[in-house]
Amino acid sequence: MTSLTDLSKLSGYSKATVSRALSGNGYVSPEARTIIQDLANELDYTPNAIAQELAAGTTKNIGVVLSYVKHPFFSQILEEILDKSFETGYKIVILPSNYDQNLELQYLEQLRKKAFEALIFTSRKISEETVLKYQKYGPIILCHKPKTKTISASYAEREIGYRDAFKWLKKQNCTNIGFLFSRYKSPTTSVTLQTYSEIYK
DNA sequence: AAGGCATTACTGACCGCTCG
DNA sequence: CGAGCGGTCAGTAATGCCTT
Structure with missing residues (x-):
C-alpha cells in the first residue's frame, strides 16, 4: 500500500509538499502538483484515515x-x-x-x-x-x-403539548385515561411518564 | 544594486499508541 | 525509553520578480 512517505521519496518532494499538493491547501507549483498527482494516480495512493485523525488530533x-x-x-x-x-x-x-x-x-x-x-x-x-x-x-x-x-x-417542550392534550380530554369529559408505553421495563423511571403524571395532577 | 514582497518548498515538531 | 507509523502544521530559507 502506497503511503505519503512513498510518494515523497519517489517524487523527490517533501512529505509536506506532497500533502499540500494532494489536499489542495497551501502553496504548490503547478508542475509539482501535476507530478505528485500523476504519481498518486499511478500508484493508487489512498490517504490513511487513521494517520489523518492522528495528525489532526x-x-x-x-x-x-x-x-x-x-x-x-x-x-x-x-x-x-x-x-x-x-x-x-x-x-x-x-x-x-x-x-x-x-x-x-x-x-x-x-x-x-x-x-x-x-x-x-x-x-x-x-x-x-x-x-x-x-x-x-x-x-x-x-x-x-x-x-x-x-x-x-436540544428538546421539545413536551409539557405544553401534554397540557393541551389533557385540557382537550377534560373538555371531552374523559375521566379514565390510559397511558401507552413502548418501554415495558421499569416505566416508572421514564421521563415521559413523570412528565405525564405531573401535568395530569 | 538594494530592498520589499510573494511564492515555493523545505525541515522539524507533533499527534497517540505500539513494540522492541 | 525511544523509534516508528502516516499524516498535518508552523516556521523559515531560498528564489524570483518588481520597484526605487
Whole structure:
C-alpha cells in the first residue's frame, strides 16, 4: 500500500509538499502538483484515515446513544442528526443502549478516551450527576430537558403539548385515561411518564 | 544594486499508541 | 525509553520578480 512517505521519496518532494499538493491547501507549483498527482494516480495512493485523525488530533466522530431504534421518536432524532452530520462532515456512530447503565457508562468512558468528539444521548438511564462528571472530556448533549442548567440539551417542550392534550380530554369529559408505553421495563423511571403524571395532577 | 514582497518548498515538531 | 507509523502544521530559507 502506497503511503505519503512513498510518494515523497519517489517524487523527490517533501512529505509536506506532497500533502499540500494532494489536499489542495497551501502553496504548490503547478508542475509539482501535476507530478505528485500523476504519481498518486499511478500508484493508487489512498490517504490513511487513521494517520489523518492522528495528525489532526480529531476523529470527527460523534456517538449517538440510542435506547431503541424502532420508536419513531428516536428514528426522527437520528434522521435529523444524520442530515446535519452530512452537512458538517462529521461521522455518526450509533451506540445502542437499551437503557443499560453499564453500556451508557462504557460510551462515556469512550468519550473520555477520545473515541468520539461528542456524545448525544437521545435518552438515558444514567443520572445527570454522572453526565456532569464526564462533561470535561467532551460535549455531551441530551435530547430532553435537563434539571441541571449547565448540561447542553436540544428538546421539545413536551409539557405544553401534554397540557393541551389533557385540557382537550377534560373538555371531552374523559375521566379514565390510559397511558401507552413502548418501554415495558421499569416505566416508572421514564421521563415521559413523570412528565405525564405531573401535568395530569 | 538594494530592498520589499510573494511564492515555493523545505525541515522539524507533533499527534497517540505500539513494540522492541 | 525511544523509534516508528502516516499524516498535518508552523516556521523559515531560498528564489524570483518588481520597484526605487
